[in-house]
Amino acid sequence: MNKLELQKTANEVRKGIVAAVHGAKAGHPGGSLSAADIFTYLYFEEMNIDPKNPKKEDRDRFVLSKGHTAPGLYSVLANRGYFPVEDLPTLRHLGSYLQGHPCMQETPGVDMSSGSLGQGISAAVGMALAGKMDNKSYRVYTLLGDGELEEGQVWEASMFAGHRKLDNLVVIVDNNGLQIDGSIDDVCSPNPIDKKFEAFNFHVIKIDGNDFDQLDAAFKEARATKGMPTAIICKTLKGKGVSFMEGNVDWHGKAPNDEQFAVAMADLEKISEELGGAN
Numbered sequence: 001m002n003k004l005e006l007q008k009t010a011n012e013v014r015k016g017i018v019a020a021v022h023g024a025k026a027g028h029p030g031g032s033l034s035a036a037d038i039f040t041y042l043y044f045e046e047m048n049i050d051p052k053n054p055k056k057e058d059r060d061r062f063v064l065s066k067g068h069t070a071p072g073l074y075s076v077l078a079n080r081g082y083f084p085v086e087d088l089p090t091l092r093h094l095g096s097y098l099q100g101h102p103c104m105q106e107t108p109g110v111d112m113s114s115g116s117l118g119q120g121i122s123a124a125v126g127m128a129l130a131g132k133m134d135n136k137s138y139r140v141y142t143l144l145g146d147g148e149l150e151e152g153q154v155w156e157a158s159m160f161a162g163h164r165k166l167d168n169l170v171v172i173v174d175n176n177g178l179q180i181d182g183s184i185d186d187v188c189s190p191n192p193i194d195k196k197f198e199a200f201n202f203h204v205i206k207i208d209g210n211d212f213d214q215l216d217a218a219f220k221e222a223r224a225t226k227g228m229p230t231a232i233i234c235k236t237l238k239g240k241g242v243s244f245m246e247g248n249v250d251w252h253g254k255a256p257n258d259e260q261f262a263v264a265m266a267d268l269e270k271i272s273e274e275l276g277g278a279n
Contacts, residue, residue, distance in 0.1 A: 001044050006212045008275050009079060010040040014241045015268050016075030016088045020098070022261040023089025027100065030251040031145055032072030034176040034209075034236040039076040041215045042141060051081035054108045060138050061127050063112040065120025066145035066174065067101040068253070074098050074107070082109040118151030120144070121171060125157045128169040128229075139223075143172045147179025149190035155200065161229045162201030169229040170222045171202070174209065176238035178249045197231035209234025243267050 001009070013036045021027035043049065047060040064073050071091060078085040083097075090096040097106040101115030111127075114120040124142035131138050148154065161169055173193060181187050190196070194204045203225045207214040215234075222230035238252070239245025242264040256264055 003212045004275065006037075006040055006044060008272070009044055010037045010212075011241065011268055011271050011275065012079055013040055013072070013075045015265065016078060016085060017071045018242065018256065018261065018264045018268065020071040020074060020088040020091040021255045022258075022264075024092035024100075025255050026092055027071050027255055028068045028253045029071065029242070029255070030178065030238045030245060030248070030253075031066060031174060031176060032069040032075070033240050033242060033245065034238045035069060035072050035143060035174045035234075036075075036240065037210050037212060037215065037236075038143060038172060038174065038234060039072050041212060041219065043076045043080045045216070046219050047141065048138070049080075049109075051077075051109065054082060058136065058138055061111045061124070061140045063120045063124040063127070063140070063142040064102050064110075064114050065124070065142050066117065066148050067113075067115035067120060069143075069145070069174075070098075070100065070102050070115075073102060073110070077107070077109040080109075083107075117145070117148045118153035121154055122157040124171075125161045125166065125169060128161065128166040129164060131168050132164070132166065139168045139170065141170045141172065143174060145179065146173055146175045146177065146184050146190060146193065147187065149173065149193065149196075150184075150188045155196070158197065158200040158202065158231075165201075165227050166229045167226050170219070171197070171229065171231045172209075173231065173233045174236055175233055176236045178238045178247075178252065180249075180252050182249055193233050194231075197233075201228055202231040203228050204231050204233065206233045207235070209236040210240055241268055241271060
């Protein structure tokens, strides 16, 4: 995909996020929207995957360590063809296969159940180690929130990954600066994030995570890096694309009402028009 196609796709992913959370009347739109460009680049450009064969043995693996942003993952999976986009508003409904956090038993394309913060990166490290031990070519990607970095388990996993030189692992941090209780700087600052990963023997790349040119360069650099895992620190805007959610911590974990939903979808439709129409 070229940059414009990726931008259009990411905007469709954002529409799916808003529709899912509105349909659920619950969920986490802010961090899903901030990571929509990351999700889009991974699933439409970077990863070796096949929606028609979600369990193919040599597929690249993805673990959503910040599992509460499941609406973002579900929306990109739907837009990539794993299941119908029309099912997104069933999020969190009784009997739906789209649970509030990713469930590998229920949802096509989900490689690891997640939600308890800090644990996803550990699972991803285990997958990467298994790939090395079995001489497999697949790569493993995991997305963490910056507030999640306050969990000690993140650094235990990182220590192990660096020690084992897991160059088939890419840790992505959605550094939008906000967590459920406010600014990460006020709650329990994990900064400097880059220096911490460097201390655990990671190759570190810092980018604007809402810029597809920078995402493209970063993932290419990660693929070329040998002998150590890579951490891509993505500076992003929480709630990106929806006027009243952007940079607003109140939208970490609540759903828009009908009136707000209409405004949000109008915002995203305007972006579609500016980009030259939807895909």
